[in-house]
Amino acid sequence: MTMDGIWTLCECGYDTERVISNGNTFLLGNGYLGCRGTLDEHTRAHMAAVNLAGVYDRCGSSWRETVNAPNPLFGCLDCSGVPLAAGDGSMSSHLHELDFRHGVSRRETVWKVRMNEKAPPVTVILSTERFVSMDDIHLLASRWTVTVDAACELTLRSGIDQEVYDCNGPHLTRFLRQMDEVPDIGPVETVRAWTGESGVEVAVSRFSSISDGAIHLSAGQSLEFVVFGSVYTSQDTPTAAQSCLETIAKACRDGYDTVYDSHYRCWEHLWEGSEVEIGGDLQAQKAINYSLYHLHCIAPRHGKGLSIAARGLSGQTYKGAVFWDTEIFMLPFFLHTEPSVARSFLEYRINGLPGALAKAAEYGFEGAFYAWESQEHGYEACSDYNVTDVFSGRPQRTYFRDKQIHISADVVYALWEYVEYTGDLSILREGGLEMILQCARFYYSYAYLNLRKNRIEFLDVIGPDEYHERVSNNAFTNRMVLHVFEVLRLAVSRLSSVSPKDKAFVESIVDGPALAAFETVAQWIYVPKPRPDGVVEQFDGYFKQEDCSLDDVRSRLLKPNEYWGGNNGVAAHTQVIKQADVIALQQLFADDYDVRTVKANWDYYEKRTEHGSSLSSCMYALTACRIGYLERAKHLFLSSALVDMVGGGKQFAGDIYIGGTHPASAGGAWMIAVLGFGGFRLERGLPVADGKLPQDWKYLRYRILVDGRRYMVTIRDSVSVIEPMDV
Ligand code: BGC
DSSP, X not given: OBOOSSSEEEEESOOGGGHHHHHHHTOEEOXXXXXXXXXXXXXXXXXXXXXXXXXXXXXXXXXXXXXXXXXXXXXXXXXXXXXXXXXXXXXXXXXXXXXXXXTEEEEEEEEEEOSSSSSOOEEEEEEEEEEEOXXXXXXEEEEEEEEESSOEEEEEEEEEEOOOOOSSOOOEEEEEXXXXXXXXXXXXXXXEEEETTTOOEEEEEEEEXXXXXXXXXXXXXXXXXXXXXXXXXTTTOTTHHHHHHXXXXXXXXXXXXXXXXXXXXXXXXXXXXXXEEEETOXXXXXXXXXXXXXXXXXOXXXXXXXXXXXXXXXXXXXXXXXXXXXXXXXXXXXXXXXXHHHHHHHHXXXXXXXXXXXXXXXXXXXXXXXXXXBOGGGOBOXXXXXXXXXXTOOEEOOOHHHHOTHHHHHHHHHHHHHHHHHOOTHHXXXXXXXXXXXXHHHHHHHXXXXXXXXXXEOOSBOOSOTTSOSBSOOHHHHHHHHHHHHHHHHHHHHHHTTXXXXXXXXXXXXXXXXXXXXXHHHHHBOOOOOOTTSXXXXXXXXXXXXXXXXHHHHHTOSSTTOOSSTTTOTTTTBSOBSSOSHHHHHHHTGGGSOHHHHHHHHHHHHTTBOOOSTTHHHHHHHHHHHTTOHHHHHHHHHHXXXXXXXXXXXXXXXXXXXXXXXXXXXXXXXXXXXXXXXXXXXXXXXXXXXXXXXXXXXXXXXXXXXXXXXXXXXXXXXXXXXXXXXX
């Protein structure tokens, strides 16, 4: 992978080992679907996939996960019977490129094919370009150019590949293939299939301006053709197949160049509102561009109440489920640049309230306990056995589902961030207030009154650091819970004061005695205080765990993919933690902790943190900016922003594949740049910035939307300038 240009990724040569990670690195997406960054001739063996947002299925007793559609962009060539695929013996060069300013990928592969011993080889050059349209989310397009230097016969084999890659499939059961003759366009192939669990129809159509079969080319001749693909499901429309045909027909009428231009313009428009410029550091600049590319690729702009899965649209890892990643790590980017997308995340949770109520009831609690791994309608996809023990091959009991109770508070935290930033109280009327109330009820019923210590505690939980399961009084969790009660009080008073109608509405949702009871609980919630040296104990008894170094813990591993947490994990009984926990607390509640305290905690916890989740660096970097550790913040910024570019991040938890893109990390990179180095915040509704940059950043410039108005903020020589932009 070379660092050429701040908007392109380029891989020269073909490495079989990188095919799967390239599927993530070269990903194309438009919020509706993600097309893995594989090559035209790739199939399910290469994890080629068109991943559909929000369409789920369970096959047998396997994990429920998102569905992949049949791939309409499949195509391969042979030359006089010799197959042409990247990596084949006759290949002489290969280049794969992603223009991530415009979401277009290109490949150029050259083969030198020998027909017989005596004849000189024929050079075949295949160049293709593909994109999934940002303008029409149901459209995929690709353009092929084939050039030869001597007369030869090529054979093209292409079509909709219904051999779909699945982690826990097959999800599509019946396949119907049909050819329709579309007036003025010609034959269009369509594959219709249905998911096994709930019969969702997935329809895919494909048009090619050339037919399959033999193609005679003379020396120096080039052949060019285009392919359009379209995908709809019955979740979009009852006439999915017909809609595919209409999309294809329109694309054919408009022509490839027009379709390309519209897609290109959409991307330019997205950058106008979100671009972040970093002067003097090309690597950082490229990394932030690429991070924002991934966020744009998965932003669900096409409907209301949609959210983003932890691995975006890069595949079925983590069951295509939504985690706290969206609310805490991705939402801030959208909130500050495209608040309607942030609102959609919250609507998704509001719509998921019935699922959260059912989950709380399942465990004997009241109110709303949100899914740790949320699928459609808030369905909890997290299993009780989320990790496989690498020694026995047996599923290992994990407690993420039942004990990571901070999830409901994360959702409320995000909702309040949205309300504070946008001033949009309508979300409270449209289910938001009810959601806060139900989350408060959940914590009220979970709370433990410790009579001896005269305080309310939260026992038997898991904080962000998943390596320590079933702990009590996790500082992060307790503070987040307290926030839920605070938010309820604020939301009630804010909305009640708008109008008598709103006051009546509030009273219809929550009555005075209930509020008083919540107030009392809130007063008694125990939030661990810093000890004299300033360090906050992550949970009861954390300081009594073995205090050893990360290297010690690592050296105890018997197998590389061993799970560090759980009962017997190497980190479980030590002070080594997976990811930011106390530091996440001190970032989310920055006003509660002074700089000296944050510094003490940073110094204590950072060296004990594995950063085993890509969510970790961002919290450490943000707090590092606050306490003036700018160079360390920059280092952590790069870990966040580069994770998908270099194909990093953990690939396995136990024996379970967890690879894919890391959009929370991308969102984290934005937060570090803009909220950390860029020092952006609102004060009384007005934009304020007091940026501080690492040494080699000459300037930082970013765009921000406040109250419908766009601003450009520039930090240079320790001076921050905020200018309104013409939109
Ligand atoms: C992290 C969680 C995160 C999940 C999905 C896990 O490894 O520990 O905090 O929500 O991955 O990204």
